[in-house]
Amino acid sequence: RQSLFWLWRLWDPELFTNDFFTPIYETLVQKVPLLYFLLKIAPFFCKSIIFYSKFLVLIIAVATGSTAFLFFQALLNRYNSFNEKLGDVRFLGLDFRLIDIWALCFSTILITTAWCTDHLSAAHSRTFVWLGILAYMYFKLINKQVAAGLVCLISIFLSPHAFLICYAMEFFDELIKYRKSFVNFKR
DSSP states (O other): OTTOGGGGGGTOTTTTTTOSSHHHHHHHHHTSHHHHHHHHTHHHHOSOHHHHHHHHHHHHHHHHHHHHHHHHHHHHHHSHHHHHHOOEEEETTEEEEHHHHHHHHHHHHHHHHHHHTTSSTTOSGGGGHHHHHHHHHHHHHTTOHHHHHHHHHHHHHHOHHHHHHHHHHHHHHHHHHHHHHHOOTTO
16 A cells, blocks of 8 residues: 555646656556556545555455465365365364365465565555466366466456466476376386
8 A cells, every 4th residue: 555655646647746756656557457447447436545545455355365265275175185184173063174274274374474575455466466376276276277377367467477477387287298298207
């Protein structure tokens, strides 16, 4: 939120005309078209940039946390050793799967760390890095290749950092598949 001061110019174009940093931030966000669109429509939804930035960051944090939970849940469910060792537990008359509790712990630690390092609260393109990466890995884990590719494509327009990381993961995934067909790793 501290980096969104220049957004006031969407309400008042005459504001910060002699400020050194304002054109830098405006240039950076205009290179990311989907993020620029999200910030450009802000005046239509509310009259205060402070409220909009807090609300936008909250939505991003909830979406990232939910995606992190789904990713860790899919990761733990994918390996049978976790399913055999971790069963269900009853607490206050409710049944809980321990895998879900571990996934909740891992996702909470990840989101807390990302929030404390200012990755979520800045509302820049790097804010969407974790959301893009976790969504991509989640869809790859559950074998939804088209959805994973769509997340990678959307990341181009929202967070180039996430796109580069997802693209690199996709490249190495294809490279490993290609190499497995020619090289016997069991020797």
